[in-house]
Amino acid sequence: MSFYTALSGLKASQTELAVISNNVANVGTTGFKKSAAEFGDIVSSAPLQSSTTAGQGTRLRGIAQQFTQGGFENSERSLDLAISGQGFFVTRSTTSNSQVSYTRNGSFRVDSQRYVVDSSGAYLQVLPTDSRGTLTATGLSSTRSLQLPLTSGTSSATQTVDLSITFPADADVPSSRSVYTAQNPYAFD
Template sequence: MSFNTSLTGLKAAQSDLSTISNNVANVGSNGFKKSVAAFGDLFASSPTQSTQQIAGLGTHLQSIKQQFTQGTLTSTGKTLDLAIAGEGMFIVKGDPPRSETSYTRNGAFSPDKDGNVLDATGQKLQVLPVDASGNVTGTGLGDLTTLQLPASKPGDPTVALANISIGQDGLVTATYADGTSGMLGKVAMASFPSEDGLKPIGDAHWQSTGNSGPPMINSAENGPLGSIHSGALESANVDVTEELVALIGAQRNFQANAKALETEGTIMSSIINLRV
């Protein structure tokens, strides 16, 4: 029985090592959120047994949860590099026919040849429509549109685009060579009733699930969404020193369980070799 108990400990330590290793490996990934493994004990007894005489059956992995804490904001000087100071997420959308919507904290955006603003995976950044005063006119998934940078002033192709600016509230403003400007929308942001329920799909992107609840969509500076910082990126929320300390602990747990297996093997060998 102690063989199985120590084996559960080895598996748990291995899961912990894998989780910590993934955190350390992604320390340079923009928008990455570290994970923490949680474990629970295994215990079984019959109604007629005294629980004071049962040692337990070992441990098991309960969950591996991502920690959506704030990462450090690093200045880049690039207008379309966006970082969130708050709990919100950018909304991006893939190409047809699937046109899947996902959510990310990695704000490394850049335009393609058609002016569409894309993230690092090629998905299009979504914005909310605004009126002439810059007020959002719709906050549903169906109201979202792709942020597209114009090559020239609408209605006058002879006036080129001079500059793009993005405010802390997410308002995207285009300034043209003749000094006029126009609003292109507000960067759409989402939050969820339960971030733990989001499904990670890689590249610091997540999809909503029944466990996360539906996205609550709005622009920045509304509720817990936080503000947007143009010209900056959010680093991974991984503290290397903290992870290395946890790695040492996981390694010792693995070694201790391996030693327990070795000891049990020695005892069993001694019993088998006994001569009456």
């Protein structure tokens, strides 16, 4: 029995090293989440025994992905996105209702029809909004592929600027006028 206990420990160490190796190999992968091996104690008991004996070896309970917040890196690309906290980007393989995927990889680009897509060509999904930015529907079935508009609005020249400035209490104020208003402003250079 002691040979089996030692053998199960060696196998557990091999599995732990494999998980660590995978984490190290993917450390530079965008959106990668590390994994951790979880082990359990093997407890034995015989049908006619009234007690159980712990310490008979170990076994792998599972490999759990760690969804903690990773670090952010600056990028020169305008469509590199990141999610703060928990959550995923939702993508679909085509613009119609097809296979849905969830990813934390925020490396997106624009295709020839102005749709925002990931590296495999899957379309980024968003919820619909009205002209003021208020959600008009919720739920996965309501999502749409994000398509960038041709224009972002019509530009117009600034007509009026209201500006309030606080000067220091000991600032030099001309004494020729007693009251300054919008109709009787203080002109300064």
